[in-house]
Each structure stands twice: as structure tokens, then as C-alpha cells.
Amino acid sequence: MSLQPPEQLALFDVPGASRPGPERARSPRPQAPAPSSGEQLTLPARIDTLPRAAELAHRLSALLKLPVHLTLTDNRATLVSFRRHPDALRLRVHHLFLDAPDAVVRAIATFIGQGDARARATLEEYTRTQQTRVRRTRRPGAPLKARGQCFELRSIFERLNATHFQGQLQADIGWARRPGRKQRKTIRLAIYDERLREIRVHPALDQPHVPAFVVDAVVFHAMLHQLFPEEPGSCPSSHSARFLERERAFPLLDAALRWQHEHLRSLLRG
Numbered sequence: 001m002s003l004q005p006p007e008q009l010a011l012f013d014v015p016g017a018s019r020p021g022p023e024r025a026r027s028p029r030p031q032a033p034a035p036s037s038g039e040q041l042t043l044p045a046r047i048d049t050l051p052r053a054a055e056l057a058h059r060l061s062a063l064l065k066l067p068v069h070l071t072l073t074d075n076r077a078t079l080v081s082f083r084r085h086p087d088a089l090r091l092r093v094h095h096l097f098l099d100a101p102d103a104v105v106r107a108i109a110t111f112i113g114q115g116d117a118r119a120r121a122t123l124e125e126y127t128r129t130q131q132t133r134v135r136r137t138r139r140p141g142a143p144l145k146a147r148g149q150c151f152e153l154r155s156i157f158e159r160l161n162a163t164h165f166q167g168q169l170q171a172d173i174g175w176a177r178r179p180g181r182k183q184r185k186t187i188r189l190a191i192y193d194e195r196l197r198e199i200r201v202h203p204a205l206d207q208p209h210v211p212a213f214v215v216d217a218v219v220f221h222a223m224l225h226q227l228f229p230e231e232p233g234s235c236p237s238s239h240s241a242r243f244l245e246r247e248r249a250f251p252l253l254d255a256a257l258r259w260q261h262e263h264l265r266s267l268l269r270g
């Protein structure tokens, strides 16, 4: 029986760098909604992490009766993955598990040892409860850009906020990334992301032929989603009468909607 401490603690993996392979079977997926572009959990500071990671590796090593090489990941797609090597088990674990209670650590060990469905469910449930605790941040190097070729969204937001909301709304705003070339029949001109408190506007609007009042209307609509958090951005089907009535406060709303309708094809082309 070997109860050796881990030989290595590889921290700060590159997210998404994990290689698929036949030995990487059994990767429970988190139940969280698919992350939108540029969104991810953040690794805790190394100085906090190292002793806790060592502790987790030690506990798993004792449960599995194997030396464990533990790598913490920030890869939301995979919670736990492992490879068996002659000398040790190489284990990659999402950093959410650093503070896991004993039952959850045991579930990791059971999952590795037996691929047990209940253990898998325990891990998924634990991840779900932790999602709300961990702040989501934008990937470094991919900040939201408010300034486009034709429109600067921050100033539009500030102006609408002052005019219609007594300056009380708080959100980041920027241009969404250009979507792929897939054929589409509809287009979402802006979304409000409640978790990140940010508005992302479709880049198809950042064109010289788009009237400013149309961009205003789209931003105003997204801002209303912060005001009515029970309507979490699932445009266009689920706006309440209250929401729609409030939207009427926007001057030129009808003209803006008409313009969008008439220019749908050119907007879809981007």
C-alpha cells in the first residue's frame, strides 16, 4: 500500500489545453449553462492555492491508495479527468474542488476507482452549488470593447442611463464578438448577461448606415433587462406587459423596430 504524497503540483494550467484521448474517459460535465464567449472562472491566487491543493492531493492519495499527481484546472468543460500511469495517477481537477467537503472528495475517489454514477452525480451537484459562489470574470486579454467603428457604446449607455434611469443602472457594455458564418434567420441585436452584468451588442449594428436611434433603442432594451431581472434576456418571446410598457418610454421605438425589421437581411449579413 502506498500513501505517498503527490510528486508534483502543476498549477495554472492553460484552460482548454487538455488533450482528448482514449484514457480520458469519464469526464462529468458541469450542469452550468454554456459559457458565453470569453467567460470563465478564475483560478485563485497561487499563494492560497498551493497548500490546499497539496492537502486535496494527499486526501485523494490516501483514499485511492495511489500516488496522485494533481493538476488544478480552470477548464469548465471538464471537472475531473485522469490518466493511469505506471508510477501514479495523473489527475486533473477543477479548482472548485479545493474546498470540497469530505463526502465530495470521497466521490472523486469513487468516481476514479469505479466510474460510479452516484459519485458523478455528487460531483455535478457540488459544482452546481459552487457556481454561484465563484465570481466570473472575463478572460484576461479579452475585455469588452465599447468603441466600435461607428458607435461608442459606453457613452450611449451613460446618456440613456441619465435620461431614463436616473443614472441607477450599472453594467459593462461592449460589442459582442462577430459570430460565425452560419446561415441565420434571426438575429439578437443585444443581450444582457445578468451574471456578468454586461450588455453585449451585435457588431452588425456598428455600420455607417445604421441610424443612431436604432442603436439607442437596442441598448435601451438591453438596459431594461437589468431593471426587470425576472426576464433574463430571453428576447423576444418573454417580455411582460410591464416591460413592454416601460419600453414605450423610448422615443422613436416604433421607428427603430420598423428599421430593424426592414433591414433584417442586411443585418443578418453583418
Ligand SMILES: [Zn+2]
Pocket (backbone or CB within 6 Å): 221, 225, 233, 234, 235, 236, 239
Ligand atoms: Zn428582451
